[in-house]
Amino acid sequence: MEQVTYTINEEQHLERIDKVLSTLNESWSRSQVQQWIKDNQVSVNGQPIKGNYKGKTGDEIVINIPDPEPLDVLPEEMDLQYYYEDEDVLVVNKPRGMVVHPAPGHTTGTLVNGLMAHCKDLSGINGVMRPGIVHRIDKDTSGLLMVAKNDMAHESLVNQLVKKTVTRRYKAIVHGVIPHDKGTIDAPIGRDEKDRQSMTVTEKNSKEAVTHFQVLERFKDFTFVECQLETGRTHQIRVHMKYIGYPLAGDPKYGPRKTIELDGQALHAGILGFEHPRTKEYLQFEAPLPQEFEDVLDWLRKRS
Known part of the structure; x- marks a missing residue:
């Protein structure tokens, strides 16, 4: 069993403990944290707590993560x-x-x-x-x-x-012609209360989400962009681009359907960089666009 310790800071004072802990690790869902709490695998200052406990500055949290x-x-x-x-x-x-x-x-x-x-x-x-x-x-x-x-x-x-030290840059095709060359979207993302299978920009039960974008090429009614993630929320780029009025082309959940010859959203995680866990050397890798993505770009260039 792995044990993780954490201390509540001033910004998290009086926030629900399950919400705080679910933000510590992108792979921990809030429901998973709540289950650990129910199983008495989470303690505060040495005492078991309930899921609605609100943390206080300086609280010492211990999480026992069960063996797989x-x-x-x-x-x-x-x-x-x-x-x-x-x-x-x-x-x-x-x-x-x-x-x-x-x-x-x-x-x-x-x-x-x-x-x-x-x-x-x-x-x-x-x-x-x-x-x-x-x-x-x-x-x-x-x-x-x-x-x-x-x-x-x-x-x-x-x-x-x-x-937020990992480099994650994506290429995307979005609907509409973005007039400015670059921008930053800073808008919290949470579960859509009207559709639990979707995410949305909301203040309720949301997490900080920041996406930077830069225009690479403009077409008649589409724009080719590069997006860099500062945070990594579920569907972040898809939700953020829809939020500013430029949903991803081909996105069946957040945008108009069947507008390009691509099954699903035009989104490619092309650049990834991180510090090697053992050597501490910074490594960065780049994967070219898939051929079907390139084909869509060629089609857009011809019709423009």
């Missing part, structure tokens, strides 16, 4: 593109249309299945369904992911995400 259950997800041989690998981490280019990790009732064909066939050692911090997974990208988003091969690497990479 025996893994029942099977390895599957896949032709995946690996950009880097050593004893601690690997960087893989996830194709569009592939889910990152299994879920109950869907345990095959995911990136994790392929990773398990490629290497035997993956960190166990996230449990049986998400071994090695530090961060995610959506099923129809392609691009680079860093994967932890042991718990030391996992903790280091997660801490870098929390400290």
Whole structure:
């Protein structure tokens, strides 16, 4: 069992403890934290607490993260593109249309299945369904992911995400012609109360979300942009670009459907940079746009 300690700071004074803890690690959902609290795996100043406990400045939090259950997800041989690998981490280019990790009732064909066939050692911090997974990208988003091969690497990479030192730059095609060359979207994101399967910009039960964008090319009624994440919320780029009036092309959830010849949103995680957990060397990788993404750009150039 892994033990994590944390001290409540002044900004978190009187915030619900489950909300505070769910912001410490991008892979910890609020429901997961609540379950740990129910199982008496979370203590404050040495005492068990309830999920509605509101933290006070200086509170010492101890979280006992249960050991992962025996893994029942099977390895599957896949032709995946690996950009880097050593004893601690690997960087893989996830194709569009592939889910990152299994879920109950869907345990095959995911990136994790392929990773398990490629290497035997993956960190166990996230449990049986998400071994090695530090961060995610959506099923129809392609691009680079860093994967932890042991718990030391996992903790280091997660801490870098929390400290916002990981470089994550995406290429996207959005509806409309953005008039300014660059901008920053600073708007909190939370679950949409009207549609629990979607995220939205909201002040209720939300988390800080910051996206920087730069225009790369303009077309007749679309814009090609690069977005850099400062935070990593669920569907962040998709939600933020919709919020400012330029939803992603091809996005079936947040934008007009069937406007381009692409199955899903035009979004590619092209650049990924981080500090190596062991050597402390900064590593950065770049994956080119998938051919189907390039084809859409060529089509837009011709019709413009």
